Amino acid sequence: MVIAKLIGNVWATRKYDSLNGLKFMLVEILDGSDKNKKIVAVDTIGAGRGDRVIITQGSSARAILEEESHSKIPVDAVIVGIIDEDCDF
Amino acid sequence: MVIAKLIGNVWATRKYDSLNGLKFMLVEILDGSDKNKKIVAVDTIGAGRGDRVIITQGSSARAILEEESHSKIPVDAVIVGIIDEDCDF
Amino acid sequence: MVIAKLIGNVWATRKYDSLNGLKFMLVEILDGSDKNKKIVAVDTIGAGRGDRVIITQGSSARAILEEESHSKIPVDAVIVGIIDEDCDF
Amino acid sequence: MVIAKLIGNVWATRKYDSLNGLKFMLVEILDGSDKNKKIVAVDTIGAGRGDRVIITQGSSARAILEEESHSKIPVDAVIVGIIDEDCDF
Amino acid sequence: MVIAKLIGNVWATRKYDSLNGLKFMLVEILDGSDKNKKIVAVDTIGAGRGDRVIITQGSSARAILEEESHSKIPVDAVIVGIIDEDCDF
Numbered sequence: 309m310v311i312a313k314l315i316g317n318v319w320a321t322r323k324y325d326s327l328n329g330l331k332f333m334l335v336e337i338l339d340g341s342d343k344n345k346k347i348v349a350v351d352t353i354g355a356g357r358g359d360r361v362i363i364t365q366g367s368s369a370r371a372i373l374e375e376e377s378h379s380k381i382p383v384d385a386v387i388v389g390i391i392d393e394d395c396d397f
Numbered sequence: 398m399v400i401a402k403l404i405g406n407v408w409a410t411r412k413y414d415s416l417n418g419l420k421f422m423l424v425e426i427l428d429g430s431d432k433n434k435k436i437v438a439v440d441t442i443g444a445g446r447g448d449r450v451i452i453t454q455g456s457s458a459r460a461i462l463e464e465e466s467h468s469k470i471p472v473d474a475v476i477v478g479i480i481d482e483d484c485d486f
Numbered sequence: 487m488v489i490a491k492l493i494g495n496v497w498a499t500r501k502y503d504s505l506n507g508l509k510f511m512l513v514e515i516l517d518g519s520d521k522n523k524k525i526v527a528v529d530t531i532g533a534g535r536g537d538r539v540i541i542t543q544g545s546s547a548r549a550i551l552e553e554e555s556h557s558k559i560p561v562d563a564v565i566v567g568i569i570d571e572d573c574d575f
Numbered sequence: 576m577v578i579a580k581l582i583g584n585v586w587a588t589r590k591y592d593s594l595n596g597l598k599f600m601l602v603e604i605l606d607g608s609d610k611n612k613k614i615v616a617v618d619t620i621g622a623g624r625g626d627r628v629i630i631t632q633g634s635s636a637r638a639i640l641e642e643e644s645h646s647k648i649p650v651d652a653v654i655v656g657i658i659d660e661d662c663d664f
Numbered sequence: 665m666v667i668a669k670l671i672g673n674v675w676a677t678r679k680y681d682s683l684n685g686l687k688f689m690l691v692e693i694l695d696g697s698d699k700n701k702k703i704v705a706v707d708t709i710g711a712g713r714g715d716r717v718i719i720t721q722g723s724s725a726r727a728i729l730e731e732e733s734h735s736k737i738p739v740d741a742v743i744v745g746i747i748d749e750d751c752d753f
Contacts, residue, residue, distance in 0.1 A: 309615040309652055315486065320451060323478035324441055324461065332451075332478075334486055337429070340604070340612030341519070341697070345429030346486070348398040348451050352591055352649075362587060362599075362615050364649040367545075367723075368637040370457040371647040372591065380460040382441075382453040382477045385398055388649045389590035389599075397582065397601055397613070404575065409540060412567035413530055413550065421540075421567075423575055426518070430608070430697070434518030435575070437487040437540050456634075456723075459546040469549040471530075471542040471566045474487055493753065498718060501745035502708055502728065510718075510745075512753055515696070519608070523696030524753070526665040526718050545634075548724040558727040560708075560720040560744045563665055576704040576741055607693070607701030619680055619738075629676060629688075629704050631738040635726040638736040639680065655738045656679035656688075664671065664690055664702070 309362045311338050311391065314355050318348050326379045333387060335361060349385040362389035400427050400480065403448045407437050415468045422476060424450060438474040451478035489516045489569065492537045496526050504557040511565060513539060527563040540567035576629045578605050578658065581622050585615050593646045600654060602628060616652040629656035665718045667694045667747065670711050674704050682735040689743060691717060705741040718745035
C-alpha cells in the first residue's frame with residue numbers, strides 16, 4: 309500500500325452510476341517516483357484533511373466496495389487506514 | 398484513480414471484436430511521473446473534449462463493461478467521472 | 487490502454503506450454519515515463535510492423551486469450567487495436 | 576516480486592475492519608525508479624527490522640490473506656520471503 | 665510482458681509456505697524507466713544465467729502456478745519464455 313496525504317474532496321456530479329454515494333478524496337502520494345502525484349481514492353473510514361493515509365490499489369480496492377453491492381464498482385484506489393500521528397517516519 | 402484531460406477521439410477501425418461500439422478516447426495524465434502521458438480510455442459517461450476526467454484502471458475498468466456483455470472485453474482504462482468545473486485543485 | 491509502435495516479432499522457442507501458437511510482438515511504448523520502452527505483447531488482430539497499436543495490459547489481456555482455451559495463459563499484454571493512419575495525434 | 580528493506584512497524588489505529596490483526600510494516604524498495612520509496616506491506620512470515628524481504632503485490636497479495644478469512648481484505652502488498660543473509664547481490 | 669536478463673538464484677530459506685519448491689530467480693529489467701531494476705521472478709521453463717527472458721506479471725503470473733496447486737501462491741512475476749539468441753533487438 310502507498311502512503312499519501314489527504315488534500316480534500318473531489319466533486320464529480322457526472323459519474324458512473326454505481327459510484328453514487330461514495331466519498332471521493334484527492335490524496336497526494338508522499339514517496340517514490342510518483343511523489344506529489346495527486347490521485348483520487350474512495351474513503352472507507354472517515355479520514356480527514358491533512359491525515360496521512362494508507363491507500364490500497366487495484367482489484368483489492370474494488371473488492372471491499374463490491375461486497376455490499378450488487379453491481380460492479382469501477383474503483384481502483386481506496387483509503388483503508390489513517391497512520392497514527394505519533395508514528396514517526 | 399488518476400486525473401486526466403480528455404483530448405479527443407481515437408479511431409481504430411481494426412480492433413478486437415468485443416471492442417466494437419465502445420467509445421475510445423485519448424486522455425492526458427495530469428500529474429506524477431507519467432504527467433502528459435497520453436493513454437486510451439473507454440468513455441462510459443459522455444465526457445467531452447477538455448473535460449478533466451477520473452480514470453479507473455485495471456480489472457476494475459473491465460468489470461463494468463463486461464456486466465452487460467457475454468464476451469470478455471480487453472479494456473484496462475475507463476472514464477468514470479467528470480470533475481466539476483468549480484472544483485479547484 | 488497505452489499506445490505503442492509495433493517493431494517486429496519476438497522469437498522464443500523455449501516457452502511455457504500454453505503460449506504455443508500465440509504471436510509475440512515487440513512493441514515500443516510511445517509516451518510517458520516509459521517512452522521508448524520495449525515490451526512484448528500478443529497480437530490478436532493481425533497488426534503489422536510500423537503500426538501504431540493499442541495495448542491492453544493486466545488481467546484484461548489474459549482474459550480474452552483464455553476464453554478459447556482450457557488452460558491458463560500467462561500473458562499480461564495484448565494488442566487489441568490498430569490506430570487509423572489518419573488519426574492525427 | 577520486488578526486493579525491499581524492512582524499516583519498522585506502521586501504526587494505524589483507525590483502519591478498515593477486516594485489517595484488524597494484520598501486521599503492517601514499512602518497507603523501502605531497494606531498486607528501480609522507485610528506489611527508496613517507502614510502502615506498507617503486510618508481514619506473513621515474521622520478518623524483522625533490517626531484513627531484506629521479498630514483496631508480492633496486487634491480487635496475488637490479497638489472495639493468501641483471504642484464504643483464511645470470510646471477508647474481503649484490502650491489501651495489495653505482502654512480505655512473502657526473507658532473503659538469506661549470505662545471498663550476495 | 666517485460667524483457668529481463670537472468671542474473672542468478674535468490675535464496676530465501678524463510679518464506680510463505682506455498683512458495684516451497686518454486687525456483688526464485690533474480691532478473692534485471694532491460695528497458696524503460698525501470699531499466700536495470702532487479703526483481704524476483706519464478707522460473708517455469710528452466711531458464712539459465714545470462715538468458716534474456718520474458719516476464720509475465722500480475723495475476724496472470726500467479727494463475728499458472730495455482731493450476732497445479734490447492735493453495736494460493738503469492739507470486740506476481742514468472743519467467744515464461746527465453747528469447748532466442750539470434751533474435752536481434
